[in-house]
Amino acid sequence: MPSLSEAYRTHPVHVQHKHPDLNSLQELPESYTWTHTNLDDDHTSNNCGESVPVIDLNDPNASKMIGHACKTWGVYQVVNHSIPMKLLHDIQRVGETLFSLPSHQKHKAARSPDGVSGYGLARISCFFPKLMWSEGFTIIGSPLDHFRQLWPQEYHKYCDIVTQYDETMKKLARKLMWLTLDSLGITKEELKWFGSKTCAALQLNSYPTCPDPDRAMGLAAHTDSTLLTILHQNNISGLQVHRKGAGWVTVQPISGGLVVNVGDLLHILSNGSYPSVLHRVMVNRVQQRLSVAYLCGPPPNVEICPHPKLVGPNQPPLYRAVTWNEYLGAKAKHFNKALSTVRLISGLFDVNNNTEQVG
Ligand SMILES: O=C(O)CCC(=O)C(=O)O
Numbered sequence: 001m002p003s004l005s006e007a008y009r010t011h012p013v014h015v016q017h018k019h020p021d022l023n024s025l026q027e028l029p030e031s032y033t034w035t036h037t038n039l040d041d042d043h044t045s046n047n048c049g050e051s052v053p054v055i056d057l058n059d060p061n062a063s064k065m066i067g068h069a070c071k072t073w074g075v076y077q078v079v080n081h082s083i084p085m086k087l088l089h090d091i092q093r094v095g096e097t098l099f100s101l102p103s104h105q106k107h108k109a110a111r112s113p114d115g116v117s118g119y120g121l122a123r124i125s126c127f128f129p130k131l132m133w134s135e136g137f138t139i140i141g142s143p144l145d146h147f148r149q150l151w152p153q154e155y156h157k158y159c160d161i162v163t164q165y166d167e168t169m170k171k172l173a174r175k176l177m178w179l180t181l182d183s184l185g186i187t188k189e190e191l192k193w194f195g196s197k198t199c200a201a202l203q204l205n206s207y208p209t210c211p212d213p214d215r216a217m218g219l220a221a222h223t224d225s226t227l228l229t230i231l232h233q234n235n236i237s238g239l240q241v242h243r244k245g246a247g248w249v250t251v252q253p254i255s256g257g258l259v260v261n262v263g264d265l266l267h268i269l270s271n272g273s274y275p276s277v278l279h280r281v282m283v284n285r286v287q288q289r290l291s292v293a294y295l296c297g298p299p300p301n302v303e304i305c306p307h308p309k310l311v312g313p314n315q316p317p318l319y320r321a322v323t324w325n326e327y328l329g330a331k332a333k334h335f336n337k338a339l340s341t342v343r344l345i346s347g348l349f350d351v352n353n354n355t356e357q358v359g
Pocket residue numbers: 203205219224231233239279280281290291293
């Protein structure tokens with residue numbers, strides 16, 4: 001069975017790796033002036049007071065609330081998730097320290113052209129004519145080799161934090177996944193592979209202060225190719241999710257809160273009833289924003305399909321079975337149209353956050 005890194009390596013995307021040191025620029029270079037689409041400019045939002053649901057994991061109704069949030073938003077924030085605040089601070093500190101290293105040092109840990117782990121621009125950059133105002137560091141498996149390049153003396157300290165974060169997030173991802181499945185009426189016995197193993201990547205993101213934020217884009221609108229993504233953001237806002245009728249809604253950081261996104265594979269597993277959320281990141285002039293995304297998926301070769309319990313005479317399966325490995329290939333080729341490439345029945349679903357309607 002291929003590992004997650006092999007699965008990514010099989011489907012390379014060609015991202016320009018050399019880019020200027022964003023912290024040193026006084027003006028927005030032409031290569032960063034974002035070309036806005038109709039979707040980017042959907043400003044229906046912000047005054048209608050809608051906000052992403054916040055769910056207390058200690059609430060006895062957590063599963064129901066998660067189900068409702070997944071169905072109506074494809075995203076929620078979770079509190080009382082039992083991840084220690086210290087660990088959240090520690091991982092944030094790893095990001096702060098890493099991204100504040102001199103450019104030449106960070107490039108020592110750059111992603112290789114066909115690799116996915118390491119420092120570089122967002123993988124989705126290759127789908128856009130302009131660059132995004134952000135830098136990232138992806139970790140799959142051990143970050144040891146890269147961290148040794150970055151911090152020849154202290155790499156152990158940073159590796160330990162990543163390992164601890166990874167293990168702790170794995171438990172939370174499992175808990176959230178069970179609650180989500182429960183909300184769909186699926187029991188542990190009915191999704192055997194999930195009990196055994198999941199695969200994950202860790203993505204550190206930095207959005208430096210920007211001299212002309214209105215004309216720049218931190219991270220372009222996308223959905224995640226995961227089952228679930230659990231995101232820790234520092235206290236600087238910038239993440240927005242798209243909701244039909246409301247447009248772009250900012251996910252306000254709450255202390256200790258974690259953002260949970262429905263990814264494309266959960267969208268498929270739920271037969272379209274839990275839509276993967278379209279999201280993006282805006283930048284600002286004043287404060288650097290940092291985020292740490294735990295990208296959780298199935299083992300790369302397990303087939304994901306609409307769960308049989310969610311399929312019946314009146315509910316045909318909307319998607320064919322697909323492995324994460326194969327889906328990453330579709331994403332690398334078709335980006336935001338990847339879901340429609342595995343769709344069986346044409347419908348009114350679009351990437352802008354609707355539940356499915358068969359048409
Ligand atoms: O920085 C954020 O808030 C979002 C990051 C994200 O969407 C991703 O890494 O896939």
